[in-house]
Amino acid sequence: MRFKKTLNNNIALAEDAEGCEVIVIGTGVGFKKVKGQWIEREQIQKTFRIGSDDKYQRLEQFFNDIPLQVINVTDQIIEHGRNQIGKKLNDSILLTLADHIHFALDRFKSGVDIQNPLHWDIRHLYPVEYRIGAYAVELINEAFEVSLPSAEASSIALHFVNSQFDSGSMNQTIKITQMINDILDIMTNHFGMALDQETTDFSRFVTHLRYFIVRQLNREVLSFKDQQFLYDVLSERYPSSFKCALKIKEAMEQQRGFAITPDEMVYLMIHIERVTSRSDTA
Numbered sequence: 001m002r003f004k005k006t007l008n009n010n011i012a013l014a015e016d017a018e019g020c021e022v023i024v025i026g027t028g029v030g031f032k033k034v035k036g037q038w039i040e041r042e043q044i045q046k047t048f049r050i051g052s053d054d055k056y057q058r059l060e061q062f063f064n065d066i067p068l069q070v071i072n073v074t075d076q077i078i079e080h081g082r083n084q085i086g087k088k089l090n091d092s093i094l095l096t097l098a099d100h101i102h103f104a105l106d107r108f109k110s111g112v113d114i115q116n117p118l119h120w121d122i123r124h125l126y127p128v129e130y131r132i133g134a135y136a137v138e139l140i141n142e143a144f145e146v147s148l149p150s151a152e153a154s155s156i157a158l159h160f161v162n163s164q165f166d167s168g169s170m171n172q173t174i175k176i177t178q179m180i181n182d183i184l185d186i187m188t189n190h191f192g193m194a195l196d197q198e199t200t201d202f203s204r205f206v207t208h209l210r211y212f213i214v215r216q217l218n219r220e221v222l223s224f225k226d227q228q229f230l231y232d233v234l235s236e237r238y239p240s241s242f243k244c245a246l247k248i249k250e251a252m253e254q255q256r257g258f259a260i261t262p263d264e265m266v267y268l269m270i271h272i273e274r275v276t277s278r279s280d281t282a
């Protein structure tokens with residue numbers, strides 16, 4: 001790549017082989033270089049395509065505000081998280097998570113402690129992501145010689161949850177998590193039992209609920225053939241799960257304005273039955 005402009009000693013504006021402007025990150029990548037000079041591949045740790053002047057201005061401001069050490073630690077956390085999740089993560093996670101970590105470090109230095117009211121829920125609804133968050137807290141504490149609280153793991157975990165889905169902003173991910181918890185509360189009260197959150201069926205159900213809620217928020221209609229036949233068969237075969245699904249339908253339609261079709265009810269009944277099959281109550 002050819003050097004174009006220094007943003008700071010470790011970040012520069014460059015031009016790639018296709019003539020596109022990119023921002024490159026690496027130790028000393030912007031130090032004492034002149035326009036048109038080649039940047040050695042070994043110097044480049046990360047590359048960001050720009051695409052528009054507005055995006056360039058935002059990226060320039062971001063990289064000027066965030067220290068390189070924070071970016072490098074964030075990148076290490078993301079790489080660990082990607083290996084644990086085994087899925088492609090949205091590229092924007094480096095920006096959002098680095099910004100979050102930078103802010104968390106500033107809060108710590110200022111003695112400000114912000115509690116996450118969803119800490120317990122996140123820990124149990126997203127166990128893999130929470131473990132990544134716990135790893136991140138340990139790494140941050142060691143790298144920056146601080147003592148971030150363990151609850152910070154849940155906030156970091158949400159970044160990895162959000163990055164796996166094209167479901168909108170972090171605020172929407174928090175909203176979805178709250179709705180998932182509301183649905184699980186309905187199930188717990190209906191069956192009079194604590195749900196076993198360590199099972200594969202529970203994990204699949206939480207994933208289904210997330211997609212279910214995203215479809216509702218986007219006003220997408222799930223449709224497949226013979227839904228009425230399956231609806232009738234399952235409601236008779238699994239009467240307790242059917243009653244529970246009806247309670248969820250009523251609550252979500254009244255409180256959230258959802259429009260839950262028989263197609264969605266079929267999947268809800270199947271998942272509810274799998275998660276609660278050890279119970280014969282209700």
